[in-house]
Amino acid sequence: xxxxxxxxxxxxxVIASVRGQSNLPPVFEIKTDSAFFxxxxxxxxxxxxxxxxxTFKDVLNHPAFRSDKFFSRTRHSHTYWMxxxxxxxxxHELRLYYCDFNSDYVDLFRLDSTGHWQHQQTxxxxxxxxxxVHKGAPERARLFFTLGPGQETVVYERAQNARWxxxxxxxxxQLQTEQGRIEAVFKNIVIEKGWKNYLxxxxxxxxxxxxxxxxxxIYYSIxxxxxxxxxxxxxFFVLDRNYYRIQLAFFEEYPYAFKLVANLFFxxxxxxxxxxxxxxxxxxxxxxxxxxxISTTLLxxxxxxxxxxxxxxxxxxxxxxxALLIEVLIRLIYGLCMFMAFKRMKQGLFEARYLLLxxxxxxxxxxxxxxxxxLGLYFRVDLPRIIYENVEYVESACFxxxxxxxxxxxxxxxxxxxxxxxxxxxxxxxxxxxxxxxxNRLIAAQNEQLEREVEARTSxxxxxxxxxxxxxxQLIQQEKLASLGELTAGIAHxxxxxxxxxxxxSEVSVELVDELKEGLFQYLPESEKANAxxxxxxxxxxxxxxxxxxxxxxxxxxxxxxxxxxxxxxKQPTNLNDLVEEFLRIAYHGLRAKHKSxxxxxxxxxxxxxxxxxxxxxxxGRVLLNVYNNAFYAVQAKQKQASRDYKPLIQVRxxxxxxxxxxxxxxxGTGIPDDILHKIYQPFFTTKPTGQGTGLGLSLSxxxxxxxxxxxxxxxxxxxxxxxxILKLPR
Numbered sequence: 067x068x069x070x071x072x073x074x075x076x077x078x079x080v081i082a083s084v085r086g087q088s089n090l091p092p093v094f095e096i097k098t099d100s101a102f103f104x105x106x107x108x109x110x111x112x113x114x115x116x117x118x119x120x121t122f123k124d125v126l127n128h129p130a131f132r133s134d135k136f137f138s139r140t141r142h143s144h145t146y147w148m149x150x151x152x153x154x155x156x157x158h159e160l161r162l163y164y165c166d167f168n169s170d171y172v173d174l175f176r177l178d179s180t181g182h183w184q185h186q187q188t189x190x191x192x193x194x195x196x197x198x199v200h201k202g203a204p205e206r207a208r209l210f211f212t213l214g215p216g217q218e219t220v221v222y223e224r225a226q227n228a229r230w231x232x233x234x235x236x237x238x239x240q241l242q243t244e245q246g247r248i249e250a251v252f253k254n255i256v257i258e259k260g261w262k263n264y265l266x267x268x269x270x271x272x273x274x275x276x277x278x279x280x281x282x283x284i285y286y287s288i289x290x291x292x293x294x295x296x297x298x299x300x301x302f303f304v305l306d307r308n309y310y311r312i313q314l315a316f317f318e319e320y321p322y323a324f325k326l327v328a329n330l331f332f333x334x335x336x337x338x339x340x341x342x343x344x345x346x347x348x349x350x351x352x353x354x355x356x357x358x359x360i361s362t363t364l365l366x367x368x369x370x371x372x373x374x375x376x377x378x379x380x381x382x383x384x385x386x387x388x389a390l391l392i393e394v395l396i397r398l399i400y401g402l403c404m405f406m407a408f409k410r411m412k413q414g415l416f417e418a419r420y421l422l423l424x425x426x427x428x429x430x431x432x433x434x435x436x437x438x439x440x441l442g443l444y445f446r447v448d449l450p451r452i453i454y455e456n457v458e459y460v461e462s463a464c465f466x467x468x469x470x471x472x473x474x475x476x477x478x479x480x481x482x483x484x485x486x487x488x489x490x491x492x493x494x495x496x497x498x499x500x501x502x503x504x505x506n507r508l509i510a511a512q513n514e515q516l517e518r519e520v521e522a523r524t525s526x527x528x529x530x531x532x533x534x535x536x537x538x539x540q541l542i543q544q545e546k547l548a549s550l551g552e553l554t555a556g557i558a559h560x561x562x563x564x565x566x567x568x569x570x571x572s573e574v575s576v577e578l579v580d581e582l583k584e585g586l587f588q589y590l591p592e593s594e595k596a597n598a599x600x601x602x603x604x605x606x607x608x609x610x611x612x613x614x615x616x617x618x619x620x621x622x623x624x625x626x627x628x629x630x631x632x633x634x635x636x637k638q639p640t641n642l643n644d645l646v647e648e649f650l651r652i653a654y655h656g657l658r659a660k661h662k663s664x665x666x667x668x669x670x671x672x673x674x675x676x677x678x679x680x681x682x683x684x685x686x687g688r689v690l691l692n693v694y695n696n697a698f699y700a701v702q703a704k705q706k707q708a709s710r711d712y713k714p715l716i717q718v719r720x721x722x723x724x725x726x727x728x729x730x731x732x733x734x735g736t737g738i739p740d741d742i743l744h745k746i747y748q749p750f751f752t753t754k755p756t757g758q759g760t761g762l763g764l765s766l767s768x769x770x771x772x773x774x775x776x777x778x779x780x781x782x783x784x785x786x787x788x789x790x791x792i793l794k795l796p797r
Contacts, residue, residue: 089131093151093218096160096241100249103241107135110150110239118145118226122175122183125222134237139386141235144379145226148239152221154213161244163208168236169225174209176221184211191228191325194318208242229379230326267308270466274304277473284476288483295342296476299335300469306331307462333371336396340364343403346417346475347410356409360402367395386443393439397432404429420475428464431457535773561619569616576609619659637775639678640686642727642795643720646672649687650718653694657702664702666714673721679797685770686795692763693731693791699754700735700789707736726777726794734788743783771795 094109111131113120120128125147154160166172171189178184186198186209197204213219227234242250254260281297284290305312309328317324340360349357370392377383404425411418435457441447579602647670658664694716701714717732738746742753747768771779775795783789 089129090220091133091150093153094241095153095155096162096213096243097155099156099160099243100246101243102246102250104238105150105241107133110148112237113147113149114141114143115145115147115224116143118143120145120147122185122222122224136238137236139235141237142233142385144229144231144233145224146234146237148223148225148237150221150239151218152213152241153218154216157215159215160213161210162213163205163210163242163244163247164221164223165208165240165242166223166225167207167240168238169234170228170231171224171226172207172209173224173226174211174221175224176211177219179214179217186211189226191322193321210244228322228326230329230375232378232385267311271304271308274300274469277469278304281476284480288480288487290345290479290483292342292345292479293476295338295345296472299338299342302331302335302338303465303469306335329375330371333368336399337364337368340399340403342472343407343421346421346479347406347415349406349410350413353406353409356402356406360399360406363395363399363402367392367399370395390436390439390443393432393436397429397436400425400429400432417475417479420471420478424468424471424475428461428468431461431464435461532776565616565619568619569613572609572612572616576606576613579606579609615659637680637682640681640683642676642679642681642686642729643672643674645683645687646670646690646718646720646729649690650694650716653691653698654716657695657698661702664698664705664714666698666701666716669715669717671717671719673719676720676722676727676797679727679795681775681795682770685774689767689770689793690729690731692767693793696763697731697733697735697789697791700737701733702735704734704736722797725797727797729793729795730790731793732788732790737785737787737789738781738783739785743781746781747779 089111091109091111094103094105096103110133112134113125113128113131115125125131128147131147131149152162154162164174164176166189169189170191172187174186176184176186188197188206188209190206192206194204197206198209199205200210223239225234225237278297278300281293281300285293285297305328309325309331313321313324313328344357344360370388373383374385374388374392377385377388404422407418407421407425411422438447438449438453442449582602650668650670654666654668697716698714701716705712705714715734717730719728719730719732721728721730746764748765768779771777771793777796778792778794780792780794781789782792
């Protein structure tokens, strides 16, 4: 009973609310469950909301509602209200959709069975999270409600477009039953295989995206801007043709911002398409005016598009005429590009043929659509609806043809460019090889020159180094010899004093013996005179021998003093043969003064062709004296050990040979053992008994010959047979 009273009260409320509204349109009755309804213009009324500020209360009983046709060019507002009455004439509950596919925002106010107004909102620009949900599915452009059996209701719709969209020139509320929608979807997907269309569209989108990426990849490979422009063009073509699907997939919560940007997709596509055409044709200087005309017209088209977007909210220009102007500008640019392609084809550009073939079908279609738009705007000529319905498919086919053929032109261009790049690479490589050869030749020449300079400088440095070493060695030898000379001079000085006394007293003693003989003979008897005379004779003979050998010793000491005297170290021309013979005599007599019983056979073989040799005579004299003394010591030592048949022999030879002079000093003495042969030039090494040798003779001699005179000193020896010292000096 309470339920019945509640329904009765609600029915009275609905009747009262409906009666409170005047001039309502006729009731639109629904008599079937499965259908899509488009009420005619007599069943709904419209109210213009010029400023978009009217509320539902303002329009509920507004007297300005009127009936009007679906399409009217005189509508310039972005917001309109529509109202209609709907009745369920079926004996059961009706599940119904209210549809509006032309508005950005749809607000539906419906009077329910209780007499209350219910509000719902949907639309293309409503965020996904704010859409009404029916059976778990958000509804965009559809609003669901139910009507009981025989129930009648009044609906108000507020239809609104964004300010950057065109005004609502087309108004047409539509109704669809739930059962009808299910059957329509089933028919489209299952019976008519509509899923194939989505599959094909997805494949086409994928192909276009791949083509865009492929062109960008080619651009980065060969740096040809035509591929960059065409790749960007294809990308924005995909965006323009599929912006609604892209919005549903990625920007469901930001439909307003995405669709605002989507207004520019086509013009960006068109700009880069024109730029790709211009870069492909590469207009020469003869077509520079035509190229500038295309650039100017393209700029005007961009400005016109921006003005159109702004003009939707501020009607500063007639929108229909302005849209027609944009269409004219687009087709003009397209036609100018075709004209340039024709000119370039006449000039022999092969890609221009492809371009004309690609552009012609779409140009013809666009001329047709421009003609029909002009006739419809100015002469009210409407073509059959089937033509308008198929124009979109034909346009898609023309775009597909254009993209395919244009891609073919770019592929042909890529092959040509690739061949050019390969040829340029080969030429560059050849040029690099030639440059490398020339560079290597120059480097080789420079290296050769540098080597010559380095060799010359090295030779000069070696000579300077040798001279420096020789000078240094001479200085060292001079220091050594100076020390030795000082020692020798001291010893000779000490010997000289007693030797002078011996010489002087021996001479005086001879005179005294003569005086004694004269005075003594007067007093001796005749029998003793003979004996006294014999004694006096022997004494005189002994004193004469003392004087003779004293003078010999004096000459030896003087020679030692002369030998010990420091020299300047300067080389001077010297008679080498005389030097060799002189120091051999000095050495021999020096040894005989010590050992009177010693005798040796001296053999000289001197090459008279040697002549004068540039050397330091004092230094070479010291060398000869050292070697002679060693040779005499060796033969004397062997004489003490050998039989009486052994005869000491010293052989001295000089010889001139290829810029050198050779002095050979050979003895038949004891020889040098092999185990000490490598030590004979070491300072202070000697085989003589303690007190008889200093070990400096051969060391100083070797340095004087090799370092002081740049010569060579060699030895050949055999134990028990003798030794041979060979001195080589540069002439």
